[in-house]
Amino acid sequence: MTDKTPCQLRERDDIVLRVAHLSVNFAVGKQTVQAVTDVSFDVARGETLGLVGESGCGKSTIGRAIMQLPPPSAGAVIFRDQDMTVLSGEALRQTRTGLQMIFQDPVSSLNPRRRVRDIIAEGLTIWGRDNSAARVEEVMSAVGLDAASAGDRRPHQFSGGQCQRICIARSLALDPDVLICDEPVSALDVSVQAQILNLLEDMKARYHLTMVFIAHNLAVVKNISDRVAVMYLGKLCEIGNTEAIYSKPVHPYTRALLASIPDADPLAREQALLDEEPLLQGELPSPADPPSGCRFRTRCPYAQERCAREEPFMQAAGDDHFVACHFPLL
Amino acid sequence: MTDANQHEPLLLRVTGLTVRLNSSHGLVHAVEDVSFSLARGQTLGIVGESGSGKSVMARSLMGLLPRRSIAFGSGSILFHTDNAQEQDLAQMPDKLMRHLRGPAMAMVFQDPMTALNPVLRLSVQLTEPLRQHLGLDRQQARSRAIELLAAVGIPDAAGRIDQYPHQLSGGMRQRVVIAIALACNPALLIADEPTTALDVTVQKQILDLLARLQREHNMAMILITHDLGVVASRADYIAVMYAGRIVEYAPARTLFTSMQHPYTEALFKSIPRINDPSHTRLQAIPGRPPQLINAAVGCAFAPRCQYVQPRCRQQTPPVVEVPDAREHRHACFYPISPGLNREEGDD
Ligand SMILES: Nc1ncnc2c1ncn2[C@@H]1O[C@H](COP(=O)(O)OP(=O)(O)OP(=O)(O)O)[C@@H](O)[C@H]1O
Ligand SMILES: Nc1ncnc2c1ncn2[C@@H]1O[C@H](COP(=O)(O)OP(=O)(O)O)[C@@H](O)[C@H]1O
Ligand code: SF4
Ligand code: SF4
Ligand SMILES: [Mg+2]
Ligand SMILES: [Mg+2]
Numbered sequence: 001m002t003d004k005t006p007c008q009l010r011e012r013d014d015i016v017l018r019v020a021h022l023s024v025n026f027a028v029g030k031q032t033v034q035a036v037t038d039v040s041f042d043v044a045r046g047e048t049l050g051l052v053g054e055s056g057c058g059k060s061t062i063g064r065a066i067m068q069l070p071p072p073s074a075g076a077v078i079f080r081d082q083d084m085t086v087l088s089g090e091a092l093r094q095t096r097t098g099l100q101m102i103f104q105d106p107v108s109s110l111n112p113r114r115r116v117r118d119i120i121a122e123g124l125t126i127w128g129r130d131n132s133a134a135r136v137e138e139v140m141s142a143v144g145l146d147a148a149s150a151g152d153r154r155p156h157q158f159s160g161g162q163c164q165r166i167c168i169a170r171s172l173a174l175d176p177d178v179l180i181c182d183e184p185v186s187a188l189d190v191s192v193q194a195q196i197l198n199l200l201e202d203m204k205a206r207y208h209l210t211m212v213f214i215a216h217n218l219a220v221v222k223n224i225s226d227r228v229a230v231m232y233l234g235k236l237c238e239i240g241n242t243e244a245i246y247s248k249p250v251h252p253y254t255r256a257l258l259a260s261i262p263d264a265d266p267l268a269r270e271q272a273l274l275d276e277e278p279l280l281q282g283e284l285p286s287p288a289d290p291p292s293g294c295r296f297r298t299r300c301p302y303a304q305e306r307c308a309r310e311e312p313f314m315q316a317a318g319d320d321h322f323v324a325c326h327f328p329l330l
Numbered sequence: 331m332t333d334a335n336q337h338e339p340l341l342l343r344v345t346g347l348t349v350r351l352n353s354s355h356g357l358v359h360a361v362e363d364v365s366f367s368l369a370r371g372q373t374l375g376i377v378g379e380s381g382s383g384k385s386v387m388a389r390s391l392m393g394l395l396p397r398r399s400i401a402f403g404s405g406s407i408l409f410h411t412d413n414a415q416e417q418d419l420a421q422m423p424d425k426l427m428r429h430l431r432g433p434a435m436a437m438v439f440q441d442p443m444t445a446l447n448p449v450l451r452l453s454v455q456l457t458e459p460l461r462q463h464l465g466l467d468r469q470q471a472r473s474r475a476i477e478l479l480a481a482v483g484i485p486d487a488a489g490r491i492d493q494y495p496h497q498l499s500g501g502m503r504q505r506v507v508i509a510i511a512l513a514c515n516p517a518l519l520i521a522d523e524p525t526t527a528l529d530v531t532v533q534k535q536i537l538d539l540l541a542r543l544q545r546e547h548n549m550a551m552i553l554i555t556h557d558l559g560v561v562a563s564r565a566d567y568i569a570v571m572y573a574g575r576i577v578e579y580a581p582a583r584t585l586f587t588s589m590q591h592p593y594t595e596a597l598f599k600s601i602p603r604i605n606d607p608s609h610t611r612l613q614a615i616p617g618r619p620p621q622l623i624n625a626a627v628g629c630a631f632a633p634r635c636q637y638v639q640p641r642c643r644q645q646t647p648p649v650v651e652v653p654d655a656r657e658h659r660h661a662c663f664y665p666i667s668p669g670l671n672r673e674e675g676d677d
Contacts, residue, residue, distance in 0.1 A: 191379060191596070191619070194600040194612035195616075197614075198614055219603060222602065222608055223609070243607075256531060260533065262562065280531050
């Protein structure tokens with residue numbers, strides 16, 4: 001790990017969350033899985049950062065490491081000017097309420113035996129905040145739940161989309177600065193997915209939220225994000241403003257990812273550039289034994305000898321656009 | 331209702347297929363009056379949200395629904411076998427259906443692990459259908475199995491064939507399932523969400539693989555998905571299902587250029603599009619898909635339809651042909667016609 005500040009971290013005074021040199025390793029038997037390695041990014045107030053990459057690349061692990069669930073193996077998570085990785089006990093618990101998380105499977109993250117209004121009030125009670133019926137009903141109506149008819153029911157009486165609304169209400173009740181969404185719409189039907197994405201946009205405006213939005217669906221991430229970070233096998237490949245990442249991707253992996261998306265409009269398939277892109281070859285390597293140098297090199301159509309020897313670090317590729325590749329497709 | 335499909339001989343003609351299932355909550359109207367036909371070598375894409383009846387329909391075509399769960403079934407499934415005979419699969423005894431599965435029609439499911447036996451080596455699972463249906467001996471079957479694994483893009487097929495399913499990645503497992511499904515060269519492959527559990531990069535590899543194998547064997551395919559994007563560029567025809575019915579059916583291109591059914595339009599508009607700028611407001615469909623318990627009166631989409639009229643709640647719209655269009659049908663009283671200035675609904 002280097003001490004040098006990675007170039008993608010911005011010098012701004014409205015940075016709400018900063019993750020620097022974050023690494024998370026898991027011991028699995030005798031092996032060490034390097035789930036996340038030396039990842040750095042920041043999120044400014046009111047921004048939504050999208051985190052994309054294939055299954056197993058470490059997205060959820062980053063989300064949980066920010067929450068210190070569990071704390072990372074190395075690196076810093078700076079939130080409200082404090083490094084959360086050095087906090088413990090009460091101080092950590094207090095700071096953590098400023099960060100809330102929602103998940104892919106809303107039904108199983110709700111206690112099936114409790115009424116909806118109690119689920120939402122629970123956090124407020126624990127933290128000694130205003131847990132009055134009025135406060136609970138306010139957040140319920142904000143997420144589109146009718147307190148009178150829904151408040152006394154239990155989670156199993158709701159659909160997946162409604163349960164996600166309950167989870168969002170529960171998180172927002174605590175008035176967080178940052179909402180971390182881990183695949184929040186992946187398990188929902190497309191018609192309901194749109195409702196939840198719109199709701200998240202509305203809640204973001206209403207409660208002045210900053211968001212980290214994790215998903216593997218690139219169109220969903222583009223829709224909601226101001227900036228996007230692309231991950232492969234535990235590392236960041238490319239990060240920048242959404243427009244740059246989607247219209248001028250320079251990392252070979254980002255290109256391959258975008259070229260794989262089926263377009264719902266056969267008439268709009270004028271993505272000549274992307275369609276010509278060489279396809280990914282081979283299988284994803286094991287995170288227990290990642291390739292030397294650039295982790296993408298075993299599948300990269302542009303790999304050269306240097307890629308095996310030397311790890312690529314982030315470099316600027318344009319305005320608010322950074323790439324970790326020796327031979328970016330500029 | 332006949333489809334032109336003029337270039338290739340007809341393989342499958344489904345007419346009025348209706349399947350109602352027993353459940354603890356009541357009768358599930360899973361498939362209602364579904365009709366379509368499919369020629370050799372062609373792909374029919376079936377799209378629809380969760381619970382719209384796609385899988386029940388697919389399983390009933392394959393004769394894979396457990397008898398005891400079927401409360402009521404009607405309609406015909408005419409299948410043209412190689413010697414040009416026509417057989418009604420809906421009337422066929424289980425014993426005969428078993429002989430058709432494999433050589434005539436095969437199915438690939440969403441979760442490859444449901445199709446693979448976790449405790450058997452791939453070699454056993456691949457050679458069994460080859461020996462049973464094609465009468466190959468042990469050695470012939472093994473070398474054919476290795477060829478099949480190589481054909482679906484498994485590197486080092488000869489080495490991999492003695493592995494167990496859990497030793498493979500999700501994408502490789504789905505390739506193995508496809509290899510097993512294609513072992514006996516079926517005339518029809520039904521792929522039920524074959525890539526839903528996979529990443530986009532793997533999804534593209536699997537769909538490209540299916541398209542290539544389909545071309546090589548002139549195999550017809552029914553590709554079931556909830557992703558309009560997947561069928562848009564890969565299907566010849568698209569059927570949109572809602573609440574057990576095909577609410578719109580058209581050649582893929584026609585469907586996108588002149589969609590007629592309000593549900594098709596709503597579905598299309600609710601999807602985030604990769605070419606739209608960030609923060610484009612999505613046009614969500616209010617409410618959610620209906621439960622299929624007990625018969626609904628009127629159009630099943632009425633509670634969510636922005637064009638609903640009183641008549642929609644009283645009568646079930648029949649399937650009608652779009653005038654002057656080829657093979658384009660829908661089930662709506664007030665279809666979307668370009669140029670026609672429609673009033674918004676009454677509620
Ligand atoms: N064996 C069964 N017994 C009773 N009801 C069933 C059975 N299988 C499915 N159903 C019901 O039939 C309806 C249609 O289900 P089906 O699985 O065909 O939907 P689908 O369109 O394939 O959905 P998905 O996109 O989630 O796969 C649902 O209401 C479902 O709960
Ligand atoms: N608790 C854990 N123990 C061991 N390995 C884990 C654990 N959690 C995640 N991993 C591994 O870390 C890697 C990243 O996982 P994850 O963050 O869940 O990926 P994503 O969310 O991008 O799909 C994977 O290889 C996964 O198997
Ligand atoms: S560093 Fe080399 S292997 Fe890695 S993405 Fe760039 S060109 Fe490919
Ligand atoms: S029949 Fe009526 S309710 Fe049904 S889709 Fe057409 S306009 Fe909408
Ligand atoms: Mg995850
Ligand atoms: Mg299904």
